Amino acid sequence: xxxxxxxxxxxxxxxxxxxxxxxxxxxxxxxxxxxxxxxxxxxxxxxxxxxxxxxxxxxxxxxxxxxxxxxxxxxxxxxxxxxxxxxxxxxxxxxxxxxxxxxxxxxxxxxxxxxxxxxxxxxxxxxxxxxxxxxxxxxxxxxxxxxxxxxxxxxxxxxxxxxxxxxxxxxxxxxxxxxxxxxxxxxxxxxxxxxxxxxxxxxxxxxxxxxxxxxxxxxxxxxxxxxxxxxxxxxxxxxxxxxxxxxxxxxxxxxxxxxxxxxxxxxxxxxxxxxxxxxxxxxxxxxxxxxxxxxxxxxxxxxxxxxxxxxxxxxxxxxxxxxxxxxxxxxxxxxxxxxxxxxxxxxxxxxxxxxxxxxxxxxxxxxxxxxxxxxxxxxxxxxxxxxxxxxxxxxxxxxxxxxxxxxxxxxxxxxxxxxxxxxxxxxxxxxxxxxxxxxxxxxxxxx
Numbered sequence: 038x039x040x041x042x043x044x045x046x047x048x049x050x051x052x053x054x055x056x057x058x059x060x061x062x063x064x065x066x067x068x069x070x071x072x073x074x075x076x077x078x079x080x081x082x083x084x085x086x087x088x089x090x091x092x093x094x095x096x097x098x099x100x101x102x103x104x105x106x107x108x109x110x111x112x113x114x115x116x117x118x119x120x121x122x123x124x125x126x127x128x129x130x131x132x133x134x135x136x137x138x139x140x141x142x143x144x145x146x147x148x149x150x151x152x153x154x155x156x157x158x159x160x161x162x163x164x165x166x167x168x169x170x171x172x173x174x175x176x177x178x179x180x181x182x183x184x185x186x187x188x189x190x191x192x193x194x195x196x197x198x199x200x201x202x203x204x205x206x207x208x209x210x211x212x213x214x215x216x217x218x219x220x221x222x223x224x225x226x227x228x229x230x231x232x233x234x235x236x237x238x239x240x241x242x243x244x245x246x247x248x249x250x251x252x253x254x255x256x257x258x259x260x261x262x263x264x265x266x267x268x269x270x271x272x273x274x275x276x277x278x279x280x281x282x283x284x285x286x287x288x289x290x291x292x293x294x295x296x297x298x299x300x301x302x303x304x305x306x307x308x309x310x311x312x313x314x315x316x317x318x319x320x321x322x323x324x325x326x327x328x329x330x331x332x333x334x335x336x337x338x339x340x341x342x343x344x345x346x347x348x349x350x351x352x353x354x355x356x357x358x359x360x361x362x363x364x365x366x367x368x369x370x371x372x373x374x375x376x377x378x379x380x381x382x383x384x385x386x387x388x389x390x391x392x393x394x395x396x397x398x399x400x401x402x403x404x405x406x407x408x409x410x411x412x413x414x415x416x417x418x419x420x421x422x423x424x425x426x427x428x429x430x431x432x433x434x435x436x437x438x439x440x441x442x443x444x445x446x447x448x449x450x451x452x453x454x455x456x457x458x459x460x461x462x463x464x465x466x467x468x469x470x471x472x473x474x475x476x477x478x479x480x481x482x483x484x
Contacts, residue, residue: 039113046118048408051078057346066110070096072416077408097121114138123329140353142307150326163302168322170237188238196225197233242474243314248296259362260293270478277333278372282471339371339429370436376424380453388453389417398446402429
């Protein structure tokens with residue numbers, strides 16, 4: 038097992054990894070930008086190294102600075118968390134060349150599954166259904182128009198590299214397709230340095246279902262059930278839950294088997310998530326694979342009792358999974374709300390600033406993952422998420438009631454947060470019945 042790990046990230050995920058390492062007896066090194074000098078992850082790590090200015094391009098995306106910090110602190114492994122360099126194959130290769138273990142999959146798997154077209158072709162060969170679309174990257178608008186005519190509107194333009202909802206635009210006619218393609222290419226270039234896009238048929242009112250998998254170096258691959266991620270805005274997830282209210286035992290077994298087959302087909306090793314779209318008829322289609330830990334991993338931990346960060350670390354250290362598929366038990370229901378520093382009344386405009394009051398809920402079935410505290414100044418340079426509120430109940434109805442109580446107890450001021458918007462969702466009868474799709478938030482916000 039490793040004796041010291043560097044966490045190449047910030048915020049709540051950096052703190053989450055530090056906690057796991059402490060419980061495993063592993064020393065930790067935090068890296069931080071000048072804007073994060075007072076962040077909790079810096080204070081709780083055994084060592085901390087400043088790696089650059091506030092802008093992520095000069096710090097959390099600065100591979101040379103991170104590797105220098107790893108060298109001077111003499112670490113054996115680097116955990117990238119999520120975002121930043123977590124799905125950067127080049128970074129994983131550099132770690133490998135420096136004899137430092139990258140806590141994640143092999144570089145070739147990051148590269149393969151990070152390229153959305155390559156990933157789609159790979160899983161299709163494994164017999165997994167994919168959404169109809171272009172057979173390759175789109176070269177120009179004429180090709181885009183021909184493909185859209187074949188698929189029939191609506192269609193969706195997607196960035197070939199990257200994810201998180203960036204570089205994605207829906208088109209309902211020829212004019213909007215051309216505009217969507219240009220916008221998606223520009224956003225993809227700015228976000229991922231890759232303007233390549235492709236086109237897929239846009240499914241009306243689908244549900245977003247993802248399967249958590251773990252795979253070790255001995256070839257064992259197991260799934261830890263599904264997460265429902267359909268409550269999202271602009272393709273950014275707001276609420277996640279498990280189990281999905283849309284799933285039954287037969288469908289769960291079928292979609293989980295497809296996820297395991299996808300991972301096994303490439304010899305995948307580490308934690309990963311296979312994401313699907315589920316239509317109203319119960320048909321599911323591969324969407325993408327995330328080769329990292331997910332923001333929403335705590336809901337899986339709550340119902341299975343398995344610490345996914347610790348499993349990532351053990352797998353990276355060459356250890357075999359200690360649990361078999363038939364021993365994975367799913368207990369109750371769990372829901373996660375992403376608490377963002379945003380103003381829902383002003384089109385979710387970011388709300389950075391100093392937190393003066395920070396009162397978090399507690400009690401039965403409540404977990405908080407956060408790096409914020411009273412007196413913490415939220416920097417304007419990074420993602421707006423300041424906390425994750427996770428609850429666990431005996432069933433979905435119980436979990437919803439616990440979440441409503443917990444949201445009421447959660448006080449973060451004077452900045453604006455998404456807490457009132459979450460309360461609105463949980464009070465909605467349609468959500469309470471589990472009758473929603475990826476357009477739920479859009480409908481809720483419409484006049």
